[in-house]
Amino acid sequence: MAELETRELEYFIAVAEELHFGRAAERLAIAQPALSKAIRRIESRLGVPLLVRTSRHVSLTPAGEALLRHGRHALNAVGAAARSARRAGDAQARLRLVIKPGGDANLLSGILAEYARTPDARRVDILFGGATDRADHVRDGRADVALLYAPFDDLTGLDHRTLAVEGRVAILPVGHRLAARDELRLADLDGETLPRWKGVPRAGVVDEGSGPEVSDVPQLIQLIMVGRTVAVLPRSLTEPAHPGLVYRPVVDAPPNQMVIAWSRLDQRPLVASFVEAAVAAGGFRDAQEAA
Template identity: 75%
Template sequence: MAELETRELEYFMAVAEHLHFGHAAARLAVAQPAVSKAVRRLERRLGVELLERSSRSVTLTPAGEALLHHGRHALNAVSAAADRARRAGDQQAHLRLVIKPGGDANLLSGILAAYAARPDARQVDIRFGGATDRADHVRAGRADVALLYAPFDDLTGLNHETLIVEGRVAILPPDHRLASRAEVTLADLAQETLPRWKGVRWTGARETRRGPEVTDAAEVLQMIRLGRTIAILPRSLVQPMHPDLLYLPVTDAPGSALVLAWRQDDRRPLVASFVAAAVEAAAAR
């Protein structure tokens, strides 16, 4: 970076996040004067004031706010670039797969077996992500591939192969007005309350109401049992079914696709071989 040194940017980010030089120095495990000098050098380099300092407080200037917003992306990009370079030169690199617990539609064991049978197979390290952050793991270089659900997960910057397409089911409390039905349509669910997934933009229809914010399927099921919401989820995500809830197929809901995703710029044979094995295993099932 012509105008930015990564260490100076790291020091500034620590101060900006804590709004306290002492706390930032403690987090960085360096002396406080070193942090102050680094931020001053960065301000001179950029020709703007990033922080307003007083004897009692530290606040961000508009320039500081902008650098805080974009600086984390810059540091992540530098870290990801270094990690990708190391892994590209490591002939013994493991393949890192990120999934959500239960988010493999029972395909994972077949995929791993198909990959292990290939002559170029490497060890696969499985990592578990949350409901909304698995794509970020791949974009940031913390994982090589991810199992994601379209259209729910953001596939920006990723290539992907569709493994299966499945229907969706409505999950309802046992005393729901539709409890006697064998199946429902989206029109039947108009005016119902749907959960809001933390970190995901609202995707419910205009005629549905926004319900409680949730982070995973366990929270959703608890809210359904309490009568606070219903949910419409891919069929594989509701296995095994909870005995206290109702599961009704939504006959006209768009299909949900389980996809294997990887970075658009990742052309390593390591990744290509795993993708080919996954597609082969999904087709065989």
């Protein structure tokens, strides 16, 4: 089987994401007939149908779903390789750190101060990502390191060190049946409407929710306040407290880890120095290090 070119992957991914040839062609700035011809050529080369086409609908076949999933990773890898090569040859390269707004567990200032004291410290550019895409920033080379929450964030392809461990807290509207309790267990939340995080199949604490889809904590807070859902979050993401909500520790929820993560392929001293400074600032040592 012949390999696909990156341009062909870009064409297919655009169609697979839009599920509409017209919108995909507009996104790619090419003519729709040329795009349709390119997709047929890919299917012919692979020997499998990738799309089901009707006059009103386009959908992915199982083969198409597989190519979309792996094709995204392949394009990310190509982009990351090019960016890494440029940065490796740049003696004045800055370090780029991606975080979630308000999602640093109050560690960022200490980390930056600790790193500034290292002899080879460079300028650190702070990038802001969404609730679920910060790991992708590192995988595709847009960022060098990220502050992530485990097990919530997908760490596939990344190395990481733990900076802090914290408990989880249930957020409930005032007047909720559980609001009067001092602490909760996961079983107490059985039957509750839980949110679905956009881009995350499982929330990392309990099974995927059946409630409204949310992209970030502010959206979630609004929905909890009007009684549409409840949620379990790392303690640091529940601050500051919002009037009209109550916060109760969930004593048997798996603890959350704040981690510093970087690409397994990135062995630059620039990154290693920042990681060590972050670990020192966090003051956490995992069990293996402490033994």
